[in-house]
Amino acid sequence: MELIHRNLAIGIHDALQETFFEKNKYADKVIERLLKAHRKWGSQDRAVVSEIFYNIIRWKRRLEYYMGESVKPDNVYKLIVAYCLYSKTNYKRFEEFEGIKIADITTKLKKGTVPTKSIEYSIPEWLAETLEKELGPIWEKEMKALNEQAPTVLRANSLKTSAKELISDLAVENVVAYTVKNYPDAVQLEEKKNVFLTTAFKDGLFEVQDATSQKIGYFLDVKEGQRVVDVCAGAGGKTLHLAALMGNKGQIIALDIYEWKLAELKRRAKRAGAHNIETRMISDNKVIKRLHETADRLLIDAPCSGLGVLKRNPDSKWKIDQAFIDRIKKEQQQIIQDYSKILKKGGKMVYATCSILPSENNEQVAEFLKNNPDYKLIKDEKIMPSQGYDGFYMALIERLA
Structure with a gap:
């Protein structure tokens, strides 16, 4: 059993409150800020804090069910004790935190059962209803998978190395990793490590990117010399993969509404040795209009609920609601409608999300195709969390000549 000392509990408490x-x-x-503020914590302490926090x-x-009340700013320690x-876990000196009635918690723990599925899977009631409505009987299997800890997967930067070479380089730095079947650039860590401190990372040999996220780059079917536009580039995880798949040949225009994300993309591109990326901030509609019918390939990695990546972002389920999902679906339809015009006739685009809801995925594509008969679906694919990695959806669409 792990031992949590008082100073670690205080750190976890403050991070949870925030x-x-x-x-x-x-x-x-x-958690990144917390660990940076406590550099003296050993690697084992840091791992324990991170694991318990998440x-x-x-x-x-x-845990709130075991506590008998909802968590509030003044009872976060009780939440830690309940966990x-x-x-x-062997928690040292419970009595140091006043007002915690351990007997109340242990009574419910001994019963071993919870009254509802939403409590069992630790999700809001509205989300349980939405998942059941959209996914049917499989929703419980998927929610169970989403409550597992996400593996750490790297993408070997093929501009500088290969998956097998990266594994050898990481081994020198005491990081054990292995290849992932059917994902040519993916390397999975045997256990969580701070890979950002490695020489391999500083030399731009890899990026942290989940295996299914890597699939999108291949799905877009990019070729050397093409003009590719990534309209929701963010900090550029998929953009960098496209640059590698294109062998730095051709042009990638990375767009986003946030300048700070594009600045991060530039920094990452420099480290990766990706020289064919140009960033442009979407400051107004003119930025998009100037690009109409200019792209051989178009990536629309649309904003979404993020329900496919709860393994690594579990706080998302407490920060969104049904109203948010309803708003984001309208935004997705507007984005695919407006940005699809960037594609040349005969060009191909991918609409992708990290959601597992059909209403954000194939239903959005069907609605778009219904309203735009000059586009056709070539293929689509959904990857569910129960398959081992993040949940994603991707559709390859062609603009007819």
């Missing part, structure tokens, strides 16, 4: 009760604070950034976020609804008892 995540749950401060607007626009996301778990990945919160697991408490993941199981919040069930420690639930996971049989």
Whole structure:
């Protein structure tokens, strides 16, 4: 059993408070700041803090049931105690935190059952209803998979190395990894490590990118010398993969509405040795209109609910609601309608999301095709979380000549 000392519990407490009760604070950034602020913590302590922090976020609804109340700013320690008892973690000196009635929690824990599926899978009631409505009987299997810890997968940067060479380079730095079947550039870590400290990372030999996310680059079927536009590029994970698949030949125009994300993309591109990427901020509609009918390939990695990536972003389920999903679906339809005009006649585009809801995926594509008969679906694919990695949807669409 792991032992959580008081100073680690205080760190977890503060990080949870920030995540749950401060607007626009996301778990990945919160834990990153916490660990940077406590550089003296050993590697084992850092791993324990990170694991417990994410697991408490993941199981919040069930832990609240054991607590007998919803978590509030003044009872976050009780949430930590509930998790420690639930996971049989040896928590040192419970009595140091006042107001925690351990007997109340252990009574419910001993019963071993919970009254509803939403509590069992630790999700809001509305989300359980939405998943059941859209996915049918498989929703429980998928939600069970989404409550598992995500593996760490890297994408070997083929501009500089291969998957097998990367595995050898990482082994020198005591990072054990292996290849992933059917994903040519993917390398999976045997256990979580801070790979950003490695020489291999600093030399631009890899990016952290889930296996199914890597599939999108191949799905777009890019060729050397083409003009490719990535309209929702963000910080550029998929953009960099496209540059590698194109062997740095041709042109990639990376668009986003956030300048800071494009600045991060530039920094990553420099490290990766990707020289065929040009960034443009979408400041107004003119930016899009100037690109009409100019792209051989178009990537629309649309904003979405993110329900396919709850393994790595469990706090998302507490930050969104049905109204958000309804809004994002309207935004998706507007994006695919407006940005599809960038594609040349005879060109191909991919519409992709990291959602598992049909209403954000194939139903959006069907609606677009119904309203735009000069486009046709070539193929689509959905990858579900129960298959081992993130849940994604991708559709390859051609603009007819």
